Amino acid sequence: MDVVNALAETWPRRAPLRRAFAEVAQEHLDDVYRYLVFLTADPVLAEDLTGETFEKAFRSWKRFDPRRGSERTWLCQLARSKALDHFRSESRRRRREDRSTSQTPRAVEPLAEGISAELEAALRSLTAGEREVVVLRIVLELDAAAAARVVGISRSACSMRLARALQKLDERMEAHVVA
Amino acid sequence: MSSLELVAAARLEALLGGAIPETQDEARLQGLARELRTASIAAPSSLRERVVRIGVSAQPRLRRPSRRLAAVLAAAILVLAAATFAALRFTTESRTASENLSLAPVPAPRHTERNVPPAIERDLSGQIESSAQPVGDAALGPAPTGRAQDVDMWIDLRVSDADTVSSASQDAVRITRELGGVVTSSTVDTRGPQGRAQLRLRIPVGNLNDAVFRLTQLGTVTAQRTNTQDLQAPLDRVSRRIAEFRSKIRIELARLASGQLTAAEELAARIHLENLRRNLDYAKRSRASLVSKTSMADLTFRLATGAPGAVDKNESGIAGAVDKASDFLRGAGAVAVFLAFVLSPLLVLAILVWLALRARNRRIEARLLDEPQPGAPTSSS
Numbered sequence: 001m002d003v004v005n006a007l008a009e010t011w012p013r014r015a016p017l018r019r020a021f022a023e024v025a026q027e028h029l030d031d032v033y034r035y036l037v038f039l040t041a042d043p044v045l046a047e048d049l050t051g052e053t054f055e056k057a058f059r060s061w062k063r064f065d066p067r068r069g070s071e072r073t074w075l076c077q078l079a080r081s082k083a084l085d086h087f088r089s090e091s092r093r094r095r096r097e098d099r100s101t102s103q104t105p106r107a108v109e110p111l112a113e114g115i116s117a118e119l120e121a122a123l124r125s126l127t128a129g130e131r132e133v134v135v136l137r138i139v140l141e142l143d144a145a146a147a148a149r150v151v152g153i154s155r156s157a158c159s160m161r162l163a164r165a166l167q168k169l170d171e172r173m174e175a176h177v178v179a
Numbered sequence: 180m181s182s183l184e185l186v187a188a189a190r191l192e193a194l195l196g197g198a199i200p201e202t203q204d205e206a207r208l209q210g211l212a213r214e215l216r217t218a219s220i221a222a223p224s225s226l227r228e229r230v231v232r233i234g235v236s237a238q239p240r241l242r243r244p245s246r247r248l249a250a251v252l253a254a255a256i257l258v259l260a261a262a263t264f265a266a267l268r269f270t271t272e273s274r275t276a277s278e279n280l281s282l283a284p285v286p287a288p289r290h291t292e293r294n295v296p297p298a299i300e301r302d303l304s305g306q307i308e309s310s311a312q313p314v315g316d317a318a319l320g321p322a323p324t325g326r327a328q329d330v331d332m333w334i335d336l337r338v339s340d341a342d343t344v345s346s347a348s349q350d351a352v353r354i355t356r357e358l359g360g361v362v363t364s365s366t367v368d369t370r371g372p373q374g375r376a377q378l379r380l381r382i383p384v385g386n387l388n389d390a391v392f393r394l395t396q397l398g399t400v401t402a403q404r405t406n407t408q409d410l411q412a413p414l415d416r417v418s419r420r421i422a423e424f425r426s427k428i429r430i431e432l433a434r435l436a437s438g439q440l441t442a443a444e445e446l447a448a449r450i451h452l453e454n455l456r457r458n459l460d461y462a463k464r465s466r467a468s469l470v471s472k473t474s475m476a477d478l479t480f481r482l483a484t485g486a487p488g489a490v491d492k493n494e495s496g497i498a499g500a501v502d503k504a505s506d507f508l509r510g511a512g513a514v515a516v517f518l519a520f521v522l523s524p525l526l527v528l529a530i531l532v533w534l535a536l537r538a539r540n541r542r543i544e545a546r547l548l549d550e551p552q553p554g555a556p557t558s559s560s
Binding site for chain 2: 119163173
């Protein structure tokens with residue numbers, strides 16, 4: 001009987017039933033938007049990328065395998081891919097443009113409500129990669145394994161990156177207070 | 180206020196999980212996390228409507244095969260075609276080898292004389308049946324059709340070792356002599372475990388089938404060939420000329436015996452008679468040569484060593500099925516090895532290219548994410 005139980009434990013289980021896409025989208029829309037706001041530090045851009053992410057998710061919904069990760073992890077991976085595509089195209093566009101042209105930055109919109117100006121300024125001073133682990137681990141409260149899967153690095157590397165990001169965040173906040 | 184010290188990864192995990200802070204730094208870290216969690220970020224209503232509409236407005240569309248799928252399919256078809264080609268080629272080569280000089284032995288009964296057409300086999304048996312007649316003017320190349328034929332045969336046998344090559348050669352000589360034949364030449368070469376021999380035999384056509392049967396018992400037949408040439412027409416022609424010469428000789432002898440010829444006529448008749456006798460002798464020699472050709476068959480008997488422990492192949496039944504299955508598995512194995520040899524460098528190259536591209540993408544991603552606002556839009560004034 002023990003052998004049967006052991007076999008049952010190791011036997012590949014059937015994929016859990018999947019929910020409707022609309023339901024999943026409603027549930028995780030805010031999370032994906034938050035993730036992209038932190039990653040891009042631009043709420044307007046994050047809105048566009050969130051829409052594109054869900055369009056891509058809808059097209060790929062049949063390929064989603066719940067055994068390989070949660071819906072939120074999958075959506076964050078798609079969002080990251082969209083954001084990186086955007087970063088690449090922006091990088092290429094900036095290289096093409098005449099560097100002598102004077103440029104004015106767009107009006108900065110606040111990242112989030114409910115956080116201090118010092119924290120917002122400190123967040124903006126972090127790199128996108130650092131903000132990414134902060135939002136995944138602290139704002140979205142993903143566990144280390146899921147966050148590492150989204151970022152594509154090991155768990156220890158993810159934890160180390162988070163520790164450095166928090167240390168840097170604290171330093172920048174302190175510097176802002178002193179100033 | 181000093182800056183936050185770098186917290187160990189394990190401790191950081193514990194603090195994020197709600198552990199009680201033990202130092203001031205840990206308490207500050209928890210406070211920072213708490214403030215971040217209180218951040219209120221909600222998707223705008225316009226975005227929410229847009230996402231809700233995605234599922235509703237999106238019409239089910241026909242999926243075009245992606246480029247990646249097309250590339251995979253094309254590669255699979257190419258590999259399949261190459262494997263099929265190799266398998267077919269291997270099978271063809273195997274079949275040719277087994278029919279000619281394959282190490283795989285073939286049973287040696289008389290009905291397996293593969294290269295002998297049925298008509299020729301009938302001729303040979305006919306010659307043997309009629310060979311009891313004496314060889315002379317009336318018994319020239321006795322075939323069932325009554326036609327004289329010159330027969331050349333080649334038989335290749337495979338034996339297990341060099342000792343058997345020697346003993347089988349001696350047996351072949353003995354059989355040839357017992358059946359009234361002669362050995363015109365013999366070459367026996369045994370070096371170490373390998374050996375081969377070639378004997379050229381001349382055997383009376385009447386005993387040819389018996390000789391073939393007994394010789395093929397000495398080993399495993401791997402190849403057999405027979406050539407026949409019809410000599411009945413030239414033999415008939417020579418026989419007619421002999422008859423004509425004899426008739427003319429009798430006429431000339433009668434003229435000379437009559438005593439009515441003048442001296443000049445008698446001289447001319449004697450000269451003519453002498454020419455007729457010479458031509459008759461020449462025709463007789465030609466006929467004897469033809470008779471010799473048709474009465475004795477040339478048989479080239481070759482022996483060679485083969486794989487030790489080789490077993491006879493049964494073409495039917497379970498053993499035949501097992502043989503076919505093993506042949507198929509051998510072919511499949513050869514194809515697999517061939518593909519492994521050909522494709523493994525390509526596979527390694529593809530993996531290296533994939534790893535290089537992956538590392539490059541990682542570097543690009545890392546560079547992009549190292550910027551505070553990598554995708555921040557800019558506008559020109």
